Amino acid sequence: xxxxxxxxxxxxxxxxxxxxxxxxxxxxxxxxxxxxxxxxxxxxxxxxxxxxxxxxxxxxxxxxxxxxxxxxxxxxxxxxxxxxxxxxxxxxxxxxxxxxxxxxxxxxxxxxxxxxxxxxxxxxxxxxxxxxxxxxxxxxxxxxxxxxxxxxxxxxxxxxxxxxxxxxxxxxxxxxxxxxxxxxxxxxxxxxxxxxxxxxxxxxxxxxxxxxxxxxxxxxxxxxxxxxxxxxxxxxxxxxxxxxxxxxxxxxxxxxxxxxxxxxxxxxxxxxxxxxxxxxxxxxxxxxxxxxxxxxxxxxxxxxxxxxxxxxxxxxxxxxxxxxxxxxxxxxxxxxxxxxxxxxxxxxxxxxxxxxxxxxxxxxxx
Amino acid sequence: xxxxxxxxxxxxxxxxxxxxxxxxxxxxxxxxxxxxxxxxxxxxxxxxxxxxxxxxxxxxxxxxxxxxxxxxxxxxxxxxxxxxxxxxxxxxxxxxxxxxxxxxxxxxxxxxxxxxxxxxxxxxxxxxxxxxxxxxxxxxxxxxxxxxxxxxxxxxxxxxxxxxxxxxxxxxxxxxxxxxxxxxxxxxxxxxxxxxxxxxxxxxxxxxxxxxxxxxxxxxxxxxxxxxxxxxxxxxxxxxxxxxxxxxxxxxxxxxxxxxxxxxxxxxxxxxxxxxxxxxxxxxxxxxxxxxxxxxxxxxxxxxxxxxxxxxxxxxxxxxxxxxxxxxxxxxxxxxxxxxxxxxxxxxxxxxxxxxxxxxxxxxxxxxxxxxxxxxxxxxxxxxxxxxxxxxxxxxxxxxxxxxxxxxxxxxxxxxxxxxxxxxxxxxxxxxxxxxxxxxxxxxxxxxxxxxxxxxxxxxxxxxxxxxxxxxxxxxxxxxxxxxxxxxxxxxxxxxxxxxxxxxxxxxxxxxxxxxxxxxxxxxxxxxxxxxxxxxxxxxxxxxxxxxxxxxxxxxxxxxxxxxxxxxxxxxxxxxxxxxxxxxxxxxx
Numbered sequence: 044x045x046x047x048x049x050x051x052x053x054x055x056x057x058x059x060x061x062x063x064x065x066x067x068x069x070x071x072x073x074x075x076x077x078x079x080x081x082x083x084x085x086x087x088x089x090x091x092x093x094x095x096x097x098x099x100x101x102x103x104x105x106x107x108x109x110x111x112x113x114x115x116x117x118x119x120x121x122x123x124x125x126x127x128x129x130x131x132x133x134x135x136x137x138x139x140x141x142x143x144x145x146x147x148x149x150x151x152x153x154x155x156x157x158x159x160x161x162x163x164x165x166x167x168x169x170x171x172x173x174x175x176x177x178x179x180x181x182x183x184x185x186x187x188x189x190x191x192x193x194x195x196x197x198x199x200x201x202x203x204x205x206x207x208x209x210x211x212x213x214x215x216x217x218x219x220x221x222x223x224x225x226x227x228x229x230x231x232x233x234x235x236x237x238x239x240x241x242x243x244x245x246x247x248x249x250x251x252x253x254x255x256x257x258x259x260x261x262x263x264x265x266x267x268x269x270x271x272x273x274x275x276x277x278x279x280x281x282x283x284x285x286x287x288x289x290x291x292x293x294x295x296x297x298x299x300x301x302x303x304x305x306x307x308x309x310x311x312x313x314x315x316x317x318x319x320x321x322x323x324x325x326x327x328x329x330x331x332x333x334x335x336x337x338x339x340x341x342x343x344x345x346x347x348x349x350x351x352x353x354x355x356x357x358x359x360x361x362x363x364x365x366x367x368x369x370x371x372x373x374x375x376x377x378x379x380x381x382x383x384x385x386x387x388x389x390x391x392x393x394x395x396x397x398x399x400x401x402x403x404x405x406x407x408x409x
Numbered sequence: 410x411x412x413x414x415x416x417x418x419x420x421x422x423x424x425x426x427x428x429x430x431x432x433x434x435x436x437x438x439x440x441x442x443x444x445x446x447x448x449x450x451x452x453x454x455x456x457x458x459x460x461x462x463x464x465x466x467x468x469x470x471x472x473x474x475x476x477x478x479x480x481x482x483x484x485x486x487x488x489x490x491x492x493x494x495x496x497x498x499x500x501x502x503x504x505x506x507x508x509x510x511x512x513x514x515x516x517x518x519x520x521x522x523x524x525x526x527x528x529x530x531x532x533x534x535x536x537x538x539x540x541x542x543x544x545x546x547x548x549x550x551x552x553x554x555x556x557x558x559x560x561x562x563x564x565x566x567x568x569x570x571x572x573x574x575x576x577x578x579x580x581x582x583x584x585x586x587x588x589x590x591x592x593x594x595x596x597x598x599x600x601x602x603x604x605x606x607x608x609x610x611x612x613x614x615x616x617x618x619x620x621x622x623x624x625x626x627x628x629x630x631x632x633x634x635x636x637x638x639x640x641x642x643x644x645x646x647x648x649x650x651x652x653x654x655x656x657x658x659x660x661x662x663x664x665x666x667x668x669x670x671x672x673x674x675x676x677x678x679x680x681x682x683x684x685x686x687x688x689x690x691x692x693x694x695x696x697x698x699x700x701x702x703x704x705x706x707x708x709x710x711x712x713x714x715x716x717x718x719x720x721x722x723x724x725x726x727x728x729x730x731x732x733x734x735x736x737x738x739x740x741x742x743x744x745x746x747x748x749x750x751x752x753x754x755x756x757x758x759x760x761x762x763x764x765x766x767x768x769x770x771x772x773x774x775x776x777x778x779x780x781x782x783x784x785x786x787x788x789x790x791x792x793x794x795x796x797x798x799x800x801x802x803x804x805x806x807x808x809x810x811x812x813x814x815x816x817x818x819x820x821x822x823x824x825x826x827x828x829x830x831x832x833x834x835x836x837x838x839x840x841x842x843x844x845x846x847x848x849x850x851x852x853x854x855x856x857x858x859x860x861x862x863x864x865x866x867x868x869x870x871x872x873x874x875x876x877x878x879x880x881x882x883x884x885x886x887x888x889x890x891x892x893x894x895x896x897x898x899x900x901x902x903x904x905x906x907x908x909x910x911x912x913x914x915x916x917x918x919x920x921x922x923x924x925x926x927x928x929x930x931x932x933x934x935x936x937x938x939x940x941x942x943x944x945x946x947x948x949x950x951x952x953x954x955x956x957x958x959x960x961x962x963x964x965x966x967x968x969x970x971x972x973x974x975x976x977x978x979x980x981x982x983x984x985x986x987x988x989x990x991x992x993x994x995x996x997x998x
Contacts (some may be wrong), residue, residue, distance in 0.1 A: 072756070133764045150517050194950050201696055202949050204764050205906055208698070209945025212899060216939035220432025223519045329895075333775070336768060375784040383779050386772030393769055394757050 087368035096370045105362045111250035113358020114257035118312035119335035120350040122305030128281040128345040129301050135207035138332020139214035140184045140306055144313030145323045146218060147179025148172040149229055156230040165232040177310035184306030185299055218325035226324040229317040253315045260311050261351050268347060273300055330382060337389040343399025352401060360384060415466050415487050419494025422462030426499050429454060430529060433520035437932040439528045442605035443578030451528050459495040459546040463488030463553030484554040492550015493543060500539035507535040566622035573618040578606045582929050587664045662813040671812040672928035677819035678881045679924045683904035683916035684826040685873030691911030692839060693866035694846025696767040699774025700901050703747055703871045705781060705893035707878025709790050710746055712888055714739040715800035719791035729788040736802035743879050744872040751871025755864045774898050782890035795889035799882045815884050822880060826873050830913050842866060903941045907948055909955020918957050
């Protein structure tokens with residue numbers, strides 16, 4: 044409101060501001076939006092629960108499925124978050140790193156299943172699968188950093204992002220060319236078929252394994268980052284690259300290490316994903332990649348705990364959300380819209396709390 | 410020049426060959442006869458690798474502040490080493506595959522089949538093939554090294570002539586057809602048996618382009634200046650140029666025939682998408698990865714407004730909402746609605762910048778693709794089966810469905826979009842966008858309402874993109890969700906990026922290269938996305954300003970590069986005195 048000029052003072056220019064700029068329109072829109080969302084969520088859930096569309100056992104299934112998928116999302120999300128923390132860039136091709144891991148282990152899995160080694164010695168076989176997936180993913184991630192990202196370290200922000208999109212497309216179609224377009228079955232060992240009864244609830248074995256392996260991987264990562272010298276260097280580089288390099292930290296080496304750690308987690312996630320869905324194809328990295336990025340943003344990108352939390356939350360939202368919100372209001376086949384829920388969550392988080400749940404709460408302007 | 414470095418460069422060339430072989434591209438291009446039956450696309454690829462590796466390996470380098478340039482003979486030697494490494498790697502892979510068992514390799518890399526080995530081994534036994542690869546690699550490497558040290562007045566025309574000849578061989582689907590349409594019998598140039606150039610034709614083109622290129626190097630600049638002065642000073646000359654140019658453009662579809670016009674139609678649809686995205690990304694600096702939303706919206710809105718019907722298993726059904734408007738009435742409505750969608754998409758993401766914006770728009774674009782194929786919206790847009798009976802934009806009985814007619818309709822809209830983009834670029838709005846792109850906070854401080862201009866960019870870009878969608882709907886007449894996936898967004902982005910962000914001629918070139926070439930060379934069709942990905946990465950690393958850069962934008966992108974060497978180079982260019990350092994060997998000769 045700038046026309047507070049005294050009469051007769053002709054040196055003051057009157058700045059006219061339109062109603063659009065003056066009104067706290069943005070706030071009004073945001074409040075309206077959040078009320079609308081709240082009403083929609085309550086109404087949709089009420090209708091669904093009222094109609095008793097799903098049994099109690101079905102809801103329990105949804106929750107368990109959500110946690111298992113959330114664990115995989117969290118592992119991928121950690122790769123996004125680590126790289127973002129250090130380079131402030133979205134490694135768009137991380138979904139393809141995940142895909143590469145799954146594919147790398149596929150060939151061993153197929154060979155072992157054929158020879159019967161998988162069922163005779165499932166534990167060593169699974170360990171080898173994880174190992175090959177990790178090696179493949181790490182190789183791809185490190186090459187990606189070396190060839191595509193390092194030359195652009197100091198470019199304007201859009202440049203590495205466009206490069207990352209290109210790299211993602213390139214890796215995807217390389218896999219398509221190398222391994223073909225067809226989806227391949229990924230057999231899981233007999234030992235992982237069937238259920239285990241835990242606390243009176245019967246849970247698919249594979250889901251238990253997914254959960255345990257992911258949580259162990261996350262704990263190892265947390266210890267690594269907070270205790271080891273390399274981990275401390277990573278945090279220093281994330282804080283300030285220039286000062287870190289002045290303190291004798293080899294920034295290039297730390298960046299490579301970060302990509303490699305992201306690759307390890309993506310490789311583990313790749314095997315878990317392939318064992319869960321029992322298939323691999325060249326396109327499998329795209330949707331989980333975007334979902335995992337959403338999870339990272341939801342938890343607060345750059346924060347390790349945030350990525351883990353975001354992963355589990357988003358997994359739950361994806362498995363419960365469509366059923367709970369959309370079934371009651373008469374949307375047919377609500378699970379087709381699973382990813383719509385993902386993206387809606389992403390947009391809403393960025394609007395209301397761009398820093399994420401564990402982040403700085405919007406203080407960091409994104 | 411250390412041997413290690415030469416070998417490394419050569420190995421990179423060899424890896425590139427193995428890569429194209431394993432993705433299946435090599436086997437595909439082996440079907441293209443460029444010259445006779447001897448020079449096929451695959452053989453050119455096999456030959457290019459050691460040549461280019463050697464060419465790159467022996468480039469002059471700055472060592473300890475001095476420009477180190479190899480003599481011809483030593484460059485040839487070094488090149489041979491690099492070429493041998495490249496050819497040797499491929500040969501080794503060939504022998505390995507044969508020894509290890511092709512079936513076992515094939516379990517992983519499905520493209521490795523006996524046919525591929527035949528192509529790589531020149532239809533000889535494996536041992537002979539490997540020998541040819543290694544020896545040929547060394548020879549080509551030596552040639553590449555020697556070629557690098559050749560003086561520019563010779564090197565450039567030779568390079569151009571070879572390039573033009575190969576390109577002429579590659580364009581075997583366009584040139585002969587146009588010649589026939591012009592009434593020229595071209596059997597002596599393009600053999601009907603192999604589709605490619607005949608040896609005589611190749612020789613003539615080589616000599617002809619060599620001559621032209623040589624002449625151009627000598628007199629080109631003077632000739633161009635003369636033409637420019639005439640055009641500038643004589644208004645009548647300008648009109649003549651304009652008439653000739655529009656005459657040429659108007660006869661393109663008649664000259665090229667239906668098949669190529671079909672491809673051109675797609676090119677122009679993507680030109681529209683590129684122009685729209687260029688406003689958002691190039692002018693305003695907002696990376697929108699959900700541009701397919703506008704494309705899909707335009708197409709489906711056009712279908713619904715002009716009486717399109719839903720595809721069902723039993724036939725067709727009326728959509729839940731539909732009108733029966735004329736195309737020319739519907740198009741402004743579609744544009745207005747799309748601008749509204751642009752505002753809707755833009756509004757929530759206003760505060761976001763850079764990469765976050767990209768991901769959110771990506772998500773919104775994905776939402777659109779999921780929604781149009783969902784069961785939920787099936788009564789409106791037909792779900793996976795899609796829609797048909799979209800208008801053909803007929804005007805007094807003249808239908809535009811025919812590819813040769815569609816060209817003109819698309820041309821009108823492309824010209825309009827070019828005009829709008831061009832006027833916007835230097836208007837007050839365009840300058841505000843520039844300011845915002847370069848530094849949002851400063852622009853804000855200078856009194857630019859970033860909110861308003863961001864929304865304006867989304868709305869304008871959305872409106873232009875929706876025209877692309879609407880024309881696409883007219884062109885193919887029926888819609889399925891497969892045409893509206895994320896890949897459209899990425900293709901449009903690649904078009905903008907390849908040409909140069911913020912550059913209108915860049916978009917035109919980008920669309921012609923990225924959509925036109927793969928459309929004409931059907932062998933490349935399934936490798937299109939692979940090539941787009943590689944193009945995006947390499948453009949961003951090697952030439953971020955694009956092929957036809959926008960001057961202001963390129964300055965901004967290169968800011969970091971202006972170092973002392975750059976300054977020395979510029980000084981050398983101005984004064985004609987070679988700079989003490991830097992790769993100034995080009996001009997000194």
